Amino acid sequence: MKDITSKLINLFKQGYCTPQIARIAKKIKEPSTTIHYNIKKLEREGKIISYKGVFDYKKIEEGHVTFILVNLSDDNYGEPEGVAQELAKDPRVESIDICTGDYELIIKLRTKDIDEYYEWIKNTVHKFKFSKSYSITSLKQVKTEFVELK
Amino acid sequence: MKDITSKLINLFKQGYCTPQIARIAKKIKEPSTTIHYNIKKLEREGKIISYKGVFDYKKIEEGHVTFILVNLSDDNYGEPEGVAQELAKDPRVESIDICTGDYELIIKLRTKDIDEYYEWIKNTVHKFKFSKSYSITSLKQVKTEFVELK
DNA sequence: GTTAATATTTGAAGATTATTCAGTTATATA
DNA sequence: TATATAACTGAATAATCTTCAAATATTAAC
Numbered sequence: 001m002k003d004i005t006s007k008l009i010n011l012f013k014q015g016y017c018t019p020q021i022a023r024i025a026k027k028i029k030e031p032s033t034t035i036h037y038n039i040k041k042l043e044r045e046g047k048i049i050s051y052k053g054v055f056d057y058k059k060i061e062e063g064h065v066t067f068i069l070v071n072l073s074d075d076n077y078g079e080p081e082g083v084a085q086e087l088a089k090d091p092r093v094e095s096i097d098i099c100t101g102d103y104e105l106i107i108k109l110r111t112k113d114i115d116e117y118y119e120w121i122k123n124t125v126h127k128f129k130f131s132k133s134y135s136i137t138s139l140k141q142v143k144t145e146f147v148e149l150k
Numbered sequence: 151m152k153d154i155t156s157k158l159i160n161l162f163k164q165g166y167c168t169p170q171i172a173r174i175a176k177k178i179k180e181p182s183t184t185i186h187y188n189i190k191k192l193e194r195e196g197k198i199i200s201y202k203g204v205f206d207y208k209k210i211e212e213g214h215v216t217f218i219l220v221n222l223s224d225d226n227y228g229e230p231e232g233v234a235q236e237l238a239k240d241p242r243v244e245s246i247d248i249c250t251g252d253y254e255l256i257i258k259l260r261t262k263d264i265d266e267y268y269e270w271i272k273n274t275v276h277k278f279k280f281s282k283s284y285s286i287t288s289l290k291q292v293k294t295e296f297v298e299l300k
Numbered sequence: 301g302t303t304a305a306t307a308t309t310t311g312a313a314g315a316t317t318a319t320t321c322a323g324t325t326a327t328a329t330a
Numbered sequence: 331t332a333t334a335t336a337a338c339t340g341a342a343t344a345a346t347c348t349t350c351a352a353a354t355a356t357t358a359a360c
Contacts, residue, residue: 004178004180004184004185004188005188005191005192005197007178008169008174008185008188008189008192009192009197011174011177011178012169012198012201013296014296014297015297016169016170016173016174016177017167017168017169017170017201017202018167018168018169018170019158019162019166019167019168019203020166020167020168023166024158024161024166027161027166028154028157028161030154034154035154035158038154038155038158039158041155042155042158042159045209046206046209047155047159047205047206047209047210048162048203048204048205048206049203049204049205049206049297049299050203050204050297051162051167051201051202051203051204052167052201052202052203052204052295052296052297053169053198053199053200053201053202054198054199054200054201054202055197055198055199056196056197056198056199059195059196059197060197065247067217067247067249067256069286081290081292084290084292084293085292085298087292088292088293088298089298091296093293093296094293094294094295094296095258095291095293095294095295095296096292096293097215097217097288097289097290097291097292098288098289098290098292099217099286099287099288099289100286100287100289101286101287103286106217106286106288108245108258136219136249136250136251136253136256137249137250137251138247138248138249138256139247139248139249139250140231140234140247140248141245141247142231142234142235142237142238142246142247142248143234143238143243143244143245143246144244144245145202145244145245145295146163146164146202146241146243146244146245147164147165147199147200147202148235148238148239149199
């Protein structure tokens with residue numbers, strides 16, 4: 001066993017996919033060279049960043065979703081971007097936004113289970129000196145990354 | 151002008167992409183047939199749902215992100231799934247979860263601007279009889295769909 | 301521990317698809 | 331209206347995916 005699947009999952013999380021030009025050409029009834037031209041244009045303009053996989057996260061041990069609202073400590077309050085970019089490096093962080101309202105950050109985190117979540121939040125609160133955080137746990141994911149789940 | 155790009159964006163939002171087997175094979179130094187076999191296995195097992203595009207949403211007129219926490223009316227409180235699945239059909243809804251805590255739903259919505267957001271929330275509150283909602287606006291997207299933004 | 305069944309890996313061949321290129325048509329600009 | 335630029339497209343080529351059959355490895359049963 002070479003455990004290729006876990007490597008594949010990591011690659012597909014961010015990219016290593018490509019458009020199906022021939023299939024699209026059939027679908028919208030245009031020549032494949034026209035489709036090709038328009039896709040390259042979207043890429044050139046930077047409108048398309050990447051092509052990636054979407055998973056049934058329960059089946060890949062990432063079924064536990066938590067939204068975490070964060071207050072930063074006084075030290076980091078003025079510049080949340082550095083903290084956010086650091087957190088963004090964690091592959092379990094699906095999204096992170098700097099936001100309005102009572103909290104400065106909103107993080108969408110994917111872990112295997114509540115135990116892994118607990119470890120993550122404990123370590124992260126300590127490391128980044130969050131002054132407060134409020135976690136909302138997903139009970140059921142109905143749609144993710146624009147893809148409806150069945 | 152045939153406006154092919156907007157059709158492409160819609161298709162890539164949910165799929166119409168495919169893995170780059172040859173590129174992956176080089177990357178992890180395994181034969182492409184082995185990569186092929188393992189990908190098909192992941193698909194067969196339902197671990198991979200789809201391959202899709204990720205966009206620079208500001209450049210495609212979807213740069214305004216809002217997280218909306220929702221309380222349902224008494225009518226819908228007991229069965230939030232129906233409401234969630236209905237909302238999931240909207241292409242501007244990136245994700246929707248049924249959740250713990252003070253609110254029953256958490257929606258991640260992408261609109262062109264705050265005006266489109268206002269129209270959406272006004273219509274949706276009315277249509278689905280939300281008893282209360284709390285919106286958090288993203289000021290800066292640092293990471294989305296597991297992809298770091300620059 | 302041996303055997304049988306099943307799953308994974310792999311190279312070679314064929315089928316399909318992406319890409320390049322050159323020419324055409326359409327759109328925008330002066 | 332003339333000119334420049336952008337968008338579209340068919341034909342040929344290059345690259346990739348997919349199938350297949352055989353080898354190897356893993357698992358299960360006895």
